[in-house]
Amino acid sequence: MTLELEALGQRWGRTQALDSVSLSVAPGEILGVTGPSGAGKSTLCRIVAGVQAPSRGEVCLDGQRVTRVPPDRRRVAIMFESYALYPHLSVFDNVAFPLRAPGAPPLPREALAERVRELLRFVELEHLEHRRPAELSGGQRQRVALSRALVQDARVFVLDEPISHLDAKLRYSLRGAIRRRLAQGAAPTIWTSPDAAEVLAVADRVAVLVAGRIRQVGTPTDIYRRPAHLDVARLVGDPPLNLLEGELVADDRGLQFRHPALTLSLPDDVRQRLEAGPASRRVVLGLRPAELRIGPATGGAPARVWVWEPLGRYGILTVRLGEDLVRLKVERGRSFQPGDPVTLHPGSAEPLIFDGTQGGAL
Amino acid sequence: MARIRIEHLWKRYGPVEAVRDLSLACADGLLLALLGPSGCGKTSTLKMLAGIEDVSTGAIFFDDRPVNGIEAAARNVAMVFEDYALYPHLTVAQNIAFPLEIRRRPRDEIRRATDGVIALLGLDTLRDTSVRALSGGAQQRVGIGRALVRQPDVLLFDEPLSHLDGAQKSGLRAEIKRLQKEAGVTSVLVTHDQTEAMAMADHVAVMDQGVLQQVGTPDDLYERPANLFVAQFIGEPPMNLLPGRLERRADGLVLHGPIGALALPEAAAPPLEDRASSDVVVGVRAEHLRLSDAASGSPGLPGAVFFREPRGDFDVVVVQVDGSSATPLAVEVEPAARWRAGDRVRVGVADARLHVFDSLHGTRR
Numbered sequence: 166m167t168l169e170l171e172a173l174g175q176r177w178g179r180t181q182a183l184d185s186v187s188l189s190v191a192p193g194e195i196l197g198v199t200g201p202s203g204a205g206k207s208t209l210c211r212i213v214a215g216v217q218a219p220s221r222g223e224v225c226l227d228g229q230r231v232t233r234v235p236p237d238r239r240r241v242a243i244m245f246e247s248y249a250l251y252p253h254l255s256v257f258d259n260v261a262f263p264l265r266a267p268g269a270p271p272l273p274r275e276a277l278a279e280r281v282r283e284l285l286r287f288v289e290l291e292h293l294e295h296r297r298p299a300e301l302s303g304g305q306r307q308r309v310a311l312s313r314a315l316v317q318d319a320r321v322f323v324l325d326e327p328i329s330h331l332d333a334k335l336r337y338s339l340r341g342a343i344r345r346r347l348a349q350g351a352a353p354t355i356w357t358s359p360d361a362a363e364v365l366a367v368a369d370r371v372a373v374l375v376a377g378r379i380r381q382v383g384t385p386t387d388i389y390r391r392p393a394h395l396d397v398a399r400l401v402g403d404p405p406l407n408l409l410e411g412e413l414v415a416d417d418r419g420l421q422f423r424h425p426a427l428t429l430s431l432p433d434d435v436r437q438r439l440e441a442g443p444a445s446r447r448v449v450l451g452l453r454p455a456e457l458r459i460g461p462a463t464g465g466a467p468a469r470v471w472v473w474e475p476l477g478r479y480g481i482l483t484v485r486l487g488e489d490l491v492r493l494k495v496e497r498g499r500s501f502q503p504g505d506p507v508t509l510h511p512g513s514a515e516p517l518i519f520d521g522t523q524g525g526a527l
Numbered sequence: 528m529a530r531i532r533i534e535h536l537w538k539r540y541g542p543v544e545a546v547r548d549l550s551l552a553c554a555d556g557l558l559l560a561l562l563g564p565s566g567c568g569k570t571s572t573l574k575m576l577a578g579i580e581d582v583s584t585g586a587i588f589f590d591d592r593p594v595n596g597i598e599a600a601a602r603n604v605a606m607v608f609e610d611y612a613l614y615p616h617l618t619v620a621q622n623i624a625f626p627l628e629i630r631r632r633p634r635d636e637i638r639r640a641t642d643g644v645i646a647l648l649g650l651d652t653l654r655d656t657s658v659r660a661l662s663g664g665a666q667q668r669v670g671i672g673r674a675l676v677r678q679p680d681v682l683l684f685d686e687p688l689s690h691l692d693g694a695q696k697s698g699l700r701a702e703i704k705r706l707q708k709e710a711g712v713t714s715v716l717v718t719h720d721q722t723e724a725m726a727m728a729d730h731v732a733v734m735d736q737g738v739l740q741q742v743g744t745p746d747d748l749y750e751r752p753a754n755l756f757v758a759q760f761i762g763e764p765p766m767n768l769l770p771g772r773l774e775r776r777a778d779g780l781v782l783h784g785p786i787g788a789l790a791l792p793e794a795a796a797p798p799l800e801d802r803a804s805s806d807v808v809v810g811v812r813a814e815h816l817r818l819s820d821a822a823s824g825s826p827g828l829p830g831a832v833f834f835r836e837p838r839g840d841f842d843v844v845v846v847q848v849d850g851s852s853a854t855p856l857a858v859e860v861e862p863a864a865r866w867r868a869g870d871r872v873r874v875g876v877a878d879a880r881l882h883v884f885d886s887l888h889g890t891r892r
Contacts, residue, residue, distance in 0.1 A: 201692065302565070332564055332719065334765055338854070341845055344834050348868070359692045366836035366843075385837035386862065402839050405694050455840040472705040474726035477749030477762055478814060481726065483701050492701075494840065497746070503708055 166192055166320045167227055168213070168353040174221035175208050175377070182208045183219070184377040190321075190353035195344065197364025198357040199400065200374035206357040207246055209374070210325040213355060214243035226320060237268055242319035246326045246357075248310040250298040257281055257294040260312045270318070284312035287342065289335070304331045308339075315346065322347065322354040329358055340367045361400045365389065373397045392517070395524035398451055404481055404492040406451040410521060413439065413446050422450050422516070426487030427466040429511055431518075439518065439527055447521030454481070455494040456512030465508035473501040484509060529589040529680040529713055530555045531576070536585035538571045538737075545571040547737040549585070553730065558707050558714040560728035562721060562760070568737040570685070573717045577683055578602050589680055602681075605674035609686040611666045613658045613673070620645065620654040623672040630677075644672045647706065664695040671703065675710060682707070684716040688723060700726055721761050725749070733757050750880075755889035758810045758882055764843055764857040766810045770886055773807060782809055786851040790826045792879045807892065810882035813843060813859040817877035818866055827875030830856070834868050846874050 168190040175183040183205045190196045198206050211217040213224055215236035224232045231239055242263070250259050260281045264272055272280070285291040288308035298306055307330045314322060327343070328336045344367050347354050358364050364371050365385040372382045373396070381393040392398040398406045411424035413431075420436040422429040429450065431439070459482070468484040468491065475497070482493045482501055486509060493509075501507075518527045531553040538546035546568040553559035561569035574580035576587060578599030587594050594602055605626075613622050624641045632640075645654055648668050653661065658669055667687060674682055687703065688696045704727045707714050718724050724731045725745040732742040733756070741753040752758035752766075759765045771784025773791075780791045791809075819825040830848040833855050844866050847855045856874055860866060883892050 333721065333763065334759065337764055341834055341836070341855075348834075361693060362838070366838060389837065389839045389862075399694055403693070404697050453840075472701045472708070474701060474704065475745045476722060476725050477745065478812070481697075481701070483705075490701075497749075503705065 166352055168321050168355075169225040169228075170209075170213070170222065171225065172222040173209070173212060173219045173224070175205070175212065175217075176220045181377050183212075186222070186374070186377070186379055188372055188379070188382065190355065192351040192353060193348060194370070195347060195354045195356055195368045197368030197371040198355060198374055199359065199361045199364045199371060201400070202359055203376075204374040205377040206359075206374060207325055208377075210243060210246075210323045210355060210357060213321065213323050214241045215239045216243070237266070240317075240320040241323060242314045242317040242321070243323040244310050244314035244325060244327055248298075248306050250306060250309055250313075252298050254297070255294065256285070256290060256296050256298075256301070256309050259298070259309055260284055260316055263313060263317045280316060281312075284316045287315070287346070288312050288339065304335070307331060311343075315343070319352055322352055324354065324356045326358055327356065328363070329360065336363075343367070361388075362403055365401070373400060391526065392451070393526050395449060395519050398517070398519070402454070404454050404494070406453060406517065407457070407489075407491045408519075409450045409452065409486075409489055409491070411448060411450060412521075413448055422448065422518070424450070424487065424489075426468070426489070427509070427511075429516065431516060435516065435518070448527065449519040449521055449524075451517035451519065452491070452511060453514060454492045456514045457491070457493040458510040458512060459493065459495065459507045460510040462508045465510040468507055468509045470501045470503055470505040470507060472503060475500070528555050528711060531559070531681060531713060531715070532588040533572070533576075534586045534588070536572070536575065536587065537583045538568070538575060538580065539583045544737050546575075546583075549734075549737075549739050551732055551739065551742060553713060553715065555713055556711040557729040558704070558716060558727060560716045560718060560724035560731045561734060562718055562724040562731050563734035563740075564719055564760075566736065567734040569717045569719075569734050572734075573683055573685060573715060576681065576715060577604050577606055603677070603679050604681045604683060605677055605679035606683045606685065607667070607670050607674050607687050609689050611663075611670045611690075613666055613669055615659050616657075618655050618657055619650055619661070619669050619672075622658055622669050623676050626673060626677050640676050640678075644676045647675070647709070648672050662695070663691050664699050667691065667699060668702070671706065675706075675712070679712065682712045682714040684714060684718075686718055687716070688718075689720070696723075703727060722763065725761070733760060735760075751891065752810070752882060753891050755808060755810075755884050758884065762812060764813050766812050766882070767816065767856050768854075768884075769809045769811065771807065771809065772805065773809075773883075782807075786848045786853055787828050789828055789876065791876055791881065806886040808884040808886050808889070810884060811876060812880070813857040814841075815876065815878035815880055816856060816858040817875050818844060818846070818858050818860060818864070818872045819875060821871035821873055823873070825873055825875060827873030828856075829871070829873055832866050832868050832870040832872060835866060837862065846872060848874065 170188045173183050173186040212219045223230050264277050290308050311327050328339055370384055371388050373380045375396040381397045409424045411422050414421050414423050420431045468486040471483045471485045474481045480495050482495045484491050533551045536549040563569050575582050582595050623644055624637050627637045733740040735756050741757045748761045769784055771782040774781050779793055782789045828848045830846045833845040833847045836843040841859050842862055844858045844860050845855045885892050
């Protein structure tokens with residue numbers, strides 16, 4: 166089964182919740198969708214599931230338009246961000262609900278119970294099957310909603326923030342288990358989260374949605390290594406890319422990036438690419454926290470320690486560089502005090518440069 | 528400013544023991560984090576510090592002054608809440624000034640204190656903005672400003688970042704730490720998020736089911752977890768735990784367990800020697816395991832790559848060891864490493880920094 170979304174648009178009065186969103190998801194593929202709250206992630210999910218009709222555009226399954234097919238005939242399993250559990254039903258009956266719905270293939274009682282319990286074991290809730298939703302914690306309710314989606318023999322899975330309210334350890338183990346389970350089937354999956362790191366860890370490809378528009382679609386490596394827009398750069402990475410505003414200046418030494426506290430000569434290939442591109446001289450330079458170094462006093466930019474956050478494996482050092490704060494990932498075994506003078510050395514990696522007005526990568 | 532000392536503190540709600548015999552201290556001007564999953568007793572402890580909940584037994588001291596019997600309003604404690612709890616109809620400056628207004632402080636004192644806090648927080652351009660118009664991160668900065676304006680002896684943070692997403696969270700985390708250091712106010716942070724606790728606190732107290740598991744610097748907790756609970760709670764991905772029996776062989780030390788026989792680095796041997804032939808759980812972090820090709824003949828447990836998680840600066844490869852139904856092993860690799868789901872591999876131990884726990888009690892040995 167292949168899922169295709171063609172130029173989806175959704176308008177609420179004057180608000181454009183989705184604007185020309187086109188995506189395709191291959192059989193067995195997980196497409197992650199991330200973006201800040203209000204980006205349109207849930208609207209997208211509701212349109213795919215058929216609980217909402219788009220203002221424009223089409224939803225296609227294996228080339229067939231299903232945009233106007235009602236949800237009960239689409240066989241799209243959706244897990245709502247709000248869970249939408251039935252308060253009067255037990256955990257077991259909530260999960261069994263889609264299997265008993267009119268139109269679902271009839272299942273013998275034993276087989277149905279086995280399937281429901283298999284899912285409850287999967288989300289580690291088998292001991293709570295008799296409880297009502299009101300007797301569960303938020304994280305437990307989220308797991309019931311997740312099993313109610315995964316229990317279905319669906320053509321498409323839509324998981325709207327499936328694990329965001331679980332504790333870190335369960336989130337980690339469950340996302341791997343869900344990924345593995347989905348990979349065994351042939352249904353395309355859409356998985357959303359405001360936490361970019363979660364979808365980058367779990368998805369085959371990721372779409373970054375900002376204010377209803379797709380800013381970038383790519384593999385997790387693409388998104389991490391080559392963010393296509395400042396909006397993507399701000400959302401991705403922990404800590405995210407350092408973004409310094411400055412300008413491009415060409416002189417006899419070649420092309421340079423100039424910031425009040427840092428000057429960087431750009432390599433020839435970058436220079437050639439930039440000179441071919443738009444003429445805007447105002448740019449934003451992206452520096453990766455893991456590639457910046459603290460080094461000898463010569464050949465770098467002077468900065469001062471602002472704060473040091475030890476995280477075990479490594480730490481995050483924030484320094485003040487001119488008026489900007491710059492973050493570095495530093496291997497453990499060091500410690501820094503606020504106010505310490507340090508010298509910042511840009512790493513050897515290719516610098517990322519963005520258009521200062523439009524935000525696109527140059 | 529004040530030192531905080533907690534002695535043999537208990538909190539009971541009917542038959543439920545929320546906090547059990549907790550003793551802890553926080554030096555003047557430092558930040559102590561109370562870290563643990565829900566139900567661990569961290570919030571009950573915070574409420575007893577604030578004076579919102581009574582102490583069942585035990586004592587709390589600010590400096591050497593017992594505060595058990597002192598009501599919340601008289602403790603000079605300020606609190607920063609998870610959901611900001613701002614007055615939506617007021618501006619930034621009015622929200623920050625509020626605690627002084629209700630105490631009917633002189634007008635020029637209110638003005639001076641409010642201006643000072645606004646400058647400290649870098650909120651100058653937003654001072655007359657309605658708080659409704661602010662992002663979550665900016666609202667929380669106002670919440671912190673409102674707490675600081677009274678110059679409290681103790682500042683309490685209750686999950687201050689949990690309503691923020693990714694980048695806002697890490698930005699404000701650093702900002703709070705910097706502010707706390709600059710203002711030098713003794714602080715207690717309650718959080719369930721180990722990254723937050725490690726990043727912000729001078730000392731972290733890990734709690735589980737009402738009981739203190741370990742207190743130490745962030746590096747202490749990462750490098751010398753006192754028991755299995757702390758070992759699994761601190762660090763991401765969680766530490767790999769391998770139960771088994773250590774055995775001395777001619778060619779080195781070997782762990783025999785349900786997942787097979789795993790050779791341990793020679794450098795790890797001396798401290799492990801005396802535990803040989805006893806039941807243990809060996810903990811190894813993802814960055815201390817190494818993958819090699821199944822066909823390469825290097826030592827290690829045979830298995831298959833289950834899946835791979837790209838993390839940006841490194842990736843985590845999760846391996847299911849052959850014939851084992853135990854939790855798969857997490858191994859950190861360079862983003863350029865070639866392993867893919869389904870690949871046949873061997874998992875070996877690359878680093879001598881192992882953690883050995885008693886298999887019965889879970890305590891570090």
